[in-house]
Amino acid sequence: MKARPAVHGTFSIERTYKASPARVFAAWADVEMKAQWFIGPPERWRLVKRELDFRVGGTELLHGQFEGRHASVFTARYHSIIPDERLVYVYDMHVGDKHLSVSLATVELHATKTGGTRMVFTEQATFLDGEDGMRSREGGTAEHFDRLGRVLEESRDIVSSRRFDTSRDRLYQAFSDPEQLSRWWGPKGSTNTFEVFELRPGGQWRFVMQGPDGARYTMHKEFTQVVPMERVVFRHLQESHHFEMRLDFADEGPKTRLTWRMRFESKEEVEKVRGLVEEANEQNFDRLAELLATR
Helix, strand or coil: CCCCCCCEEEEEEEECCCHHHHHHHHHHHCCCHHCCCCCCCCEEEEEEEEEEECCCCCCEEEEEEEECCEEEEEEEEEEEECCCCCCEEEEEECCCCCEEEEEEEEEEEEECCCCCCCEEEEEEECCCCCCCCHHHHHHHHHHHHHHHHHHHHHHHHHEEEEEECCCCCHHHHHHHHHHHHHHHCCCCCCEEEEEECCCCCHHHHHHHHEEECCCCCEEEEEEEEECCHHHHHHEEEEEEEEEEEEEEEEEEEEEEEEEEEEEEEHHHHHHHHHHHHHHHHHHHHHHHHHHHHHH
């Protein structure tokens, strides 16, 4: 039987978001954030399976079901990732028993003068069924990015993530050992004196942090979940503001990704501190990397 002709096409979509490139990048890189916007039509699609190994050479899977009938399967491989700037991936789409298309996709993030992000998405697609599916593909992709905008606008979370050139065991040890933790926890120039560190559900974490200006801050946190080498969750119990923080440790080849998710009680509260906290988290990661390099 003669094969159906391949149909080629290209489209670009631009969106400007009131969020920094780091936040927009996190919405692509973090599986929980991406699960809020990279989905099928909510009224007629349900999730079957989702996987994301976000690294060069890593793969992504999104398997869904349309109204109990045909399945949709998205499989991708990442070829280039520049944090907060660009990512490039190749993906296949299967619908039912049909291999529908193969695409090369590029996402470019550009900071705006107002602190937002101009995102440019370009897709070069080959449709294998002889039909021109470009209009439908572009429309579906635009719906994804509309949802992404709503997620960024409504989020109560601050997500910070970095990949460290060390094993998961070593990275977890740097947090679970209070002697090591006290050396890197907090923004640049701060020091810590731990009073209590009970790494278990219900355990307390109390310490005094001294800033580079000499100011002293009494800290109180309570652990709610501890899964060694995988996840730690605690509540921050300061009177000034409350939030829940989750630390996830995940293998990425021989390296390890540490992701912090801070969930505040309201959108208004998180926006008051977002810029300060995002910068402090990056300084935390810098200090952690320095510690790991010395041991």
